[in-house]
Amino acid sequence: MRGEPRRRRQLRTAGRQPVLRWSEAPPLPPHRCWGSRAFQVVGYRLPVLLRCFTAVGGGLALAAAFEPVGLAWLMPPAVAVLVLAVRDLPLRRAWVVSLLFGVAFCFAVMVWMRAVGTDAWIAMCSVEAAFFVPLGLGLALAVRHRWWPLWTALWWVAIETWRGDWPFSGMPFGRLAYATADTVWAPALPWVGMTGVSLLVALSGTTLAWLVVAGRRRPVAAVAGLAALAVVIAGPWVWRYSTDTDGELTVAAVQGDVPGSGTDVAAVHRGVTANHVAATEELARAVRAGERPAPDLVVWPENSTAVDPFRDSEINAAVQRAVDAVGVPILVGAMVDAPRETQVLNQGIVWRPGAGGGDRYTKRHPVPYGEYIPFRGSLFPSDYGKLRMIPRDMVRGTRLEPLRAAGTRVADAICFDVAYDDGIADQLQRGGELITVQTSNAMFINTGQIDQQFEISRLRAIEGGRWVVVAAINGVSGIIAPDGEVVASAAPRTQEVLVETVGLSSQVTPASRAGVWTGRLIVLLVLAHAVSCVAASRRERRHGTLSPPGSARVERTAAVQ
Structure with missing residues (x-):
């Protein structure tokens, strides 16, 4: 009789459901x-x-x-x-x-x-x-x-x-x-x-x-x-x-469009360059007529010239003509020959009036099997199907300093670079006051990739506390405020020039500092x-204390019965 109350307490305790806290592991069901x-x-x-x-x-x-x-x-x-x-x-x-x-x-x-x-x-x-x-x-x-x-x-x-x-x-x-x-x-x-x-x-x-x-x-x-x-x-x-504004800059983003189907830049690359030259010259005419504000900097997209503008005299003259017409630097997206014939550089080049090319940013994250073939010539495939369309390997850039253009330090990103945490953060840590994204998504023009990448650009604006200028070859171009609001944008497959006055800041956010x-x-x-x-699992096995899922609950149920 003396042990009966104790036995009842044990049964009540054994029959209780365990109380699960957020910090506790969930009980696993018996089987x-x-x-x-x-x-x-x-x-x-x-x-x-x-x-x-x-x-x-x-x-x-x-x-x-x-x-x-x-x-x-x-x-x-x-x-x-x-x-x-x-x-x-x-x-x-x-x-x-x-x-x-x-x-x-x-x-x-x-x-x-x-x-x-x-x-x-x-x-x-x-x-x-x-x-x-x-x-x-x-x-x-x-x-x-x-x-x-x-x-x-x-x-x-x-x-x-x-x-x-x-x-x-x-x-x-x-x-x-x-x-x-x-x-x-x-x-x-x-x-x-x-x-x-x-x-x-x-x-x-x-x-x-x-x-x-x-x-x-x-x-x-x-x-x-x-x-x-x-x-x-x-x-x-x-x-x-909130970020402090150090000054202002009037920026123009040129979307020149791609002739034909709009998806094959390489096949019509000279037409692409001609489109961007014409759009910039039209901007210069509108500025002289007082129809549009004069920009301090013009941004062209990636692949606005698909050949080396330093070696191709026709392209060099066309780019210089556009720069001289507008009278301010143009950030040109160009494919530049590397020292080795089998390699190429994807660069953003600050092209100045009367002076030609200046500071350059080289794309940090080329796309494998899209812009270069990993381990070319090894056991990995390098001459199969569409891989034959990649005769040269794009070399990764290493520049960490922002570009100097129009008296401003510009943190540049080329296409997929915007999706990585390192490039933009490194440049903002070193004084970048404005973010530019040069992109050529022509191959994906009718897909969701365009929208996904533009959303990433919006998020980079919020993360870095900077204005972001996106220049796309045929969409979507846009100018984004530090809160992620799209102030101006150009629809895909259109030729348009966006001109806006943006704020500059050298304040580094905690996120950019952490990188x-x-x-x-x-x-x-x-x-x-x-x-x-x-x-822990090995220790439990060694000491024979590892229980199968649900075994503790099975034993508790048996004790109640």
């Missing part, structure tokens, strides 16, 4: 086949199949968050779908589910690569989707440990950073941050940069996953967790970053977390 041959061979057949379909849907939903669809609110639910899909799965199954998510996402968000060729689209997207294998393994590990919503978000950003840097400079398109223009996350860009904003978006999704797992059991904690996340996201709205280091630190942190998880 009656654990340890049996049926479980090892067949596994969670139906649940895994459903998870696979759910993961594919989540990947497609995440792709719809990006332009041209632009449903940014889908990002947190899509992240939550992947976290919940791999939760409680063994590692040997988690990576499969995550890979399917990645395949659906990458092939959908970068479907514009089909403009290059279906083979190029399949090859590139297959490589990008492969990064979701380690992501799935990392998420499956992270959800088993304390503070799992934070760790799963960090895993997402670490893999995203890795994917954007490797191999061959990586492919950063599809970063969560690149869909955040006009969202609640955008004001955080000057403070934490693209990597930090991706982390906030991922954390929103992983917190949503936590609410699905534990929200009904702890409504008060759920409300508190949501409130804390809201404070973190809303903070930049309250304490908005690429935020992402690198997160990668190191996640690597340390992975090592600690593996070490």
Whole structure:
């Protein structure tokens, strides 16, 4: 009789449901086949199949968050779908589910690569989707440990950073941050940069996953967790970053258009140059007539001359004629011969009245298998299909100093450079007062790539606290304010000159000061977390304390019975 109250207390304690906190690992469900041959061979057949379909849907939903669809609110639910899909799965199954998510996402968000060729689209997207294998393994590990919503978000950003840097400079398109223009996350860009904003978006999704797992059991904690996340996201709205203006500059962005179909610059490159010369001369005429304000600087797009203007006398004379007509420097986008005959430089050249070429910026991130062939002449393919159209390899630039033009320091980016964190940040750290983006997206003119890249330019304006001038060869050109507002733009496949007076600033935002280091630190942190998880698992196995998923709950249920 004396032991009866104690036994009742034990039964009540054993029968209680555990209270799950945000910092605790979610309990994994029991499975009656654990340890049996049926479980090892067949596994969670139906649940895994459903998870696979759910993961594919989540990947497609995440792709719809990006332009041209632009449903940014889908990002947190899509992240939550992947976290919940791999939760409680063994590692040997988690990576499969995550890979399917990645395949659906990458092939959908970068479907514009089909403009290059279906083979190029399949090859590139297959490589990008492969990064979701380690992501799935990392998420499956992270959800088993304390503070799992934070760790799963960090895993997402670490893999995203890795994917954007490797191999061959990586492919950063599809970063969560690149869909955040006009969202609640955008004001955080000057403070934490693209990597930090991706982390906030991922954390929103992983917190949503936590609410699905534990929200009904702890409504008060759920409300508190949501409130804390809201404070973190809303903070930049309250304490908005503002930059001081050091002066003003009137800038003209020339969109000359591409003759014919508009997609093949190389075939009509002299016509392209002639279009930009004519548009600039028309601007000079309008300025003399008092119809348009006089610019201090004119920006031409990438590939406004597809041959070396220093060696081709016809192109040299045409460019100089345009510069002398408008009477101010033109930032010309040109393909310049490298010292080696098998190489070429993609440059932005400050062309001055009466003086010719001055400062040059060389594209930092040429596109592999688009602008150069990695390991040409080795076992890797270099003479297959459309690769024959790349006779010379584009050499990567190393310049960190901003260009000097019209008494202003200009941070330049050429095409895909705008999607990387290093080039613009390095130039802003060294005094860049204005950002220019020279781009030739003619091949992608009828695809979503145009809209995706322009959105990235808007985000760079917010992140750097600078005006951004985008000159595209046939769309979309635009002039963007530091808050991301598009002040002026030119529609695709039109010939137009945009002229606006923009502000200059030499103030460096915290995001620009940090540059690429935020992402690198997160990668190191996640690597340390992975090592600690593996070490902990080995210790448990060595001491015989490792339990299969759900075993603790099975034992508790048995004790109650």
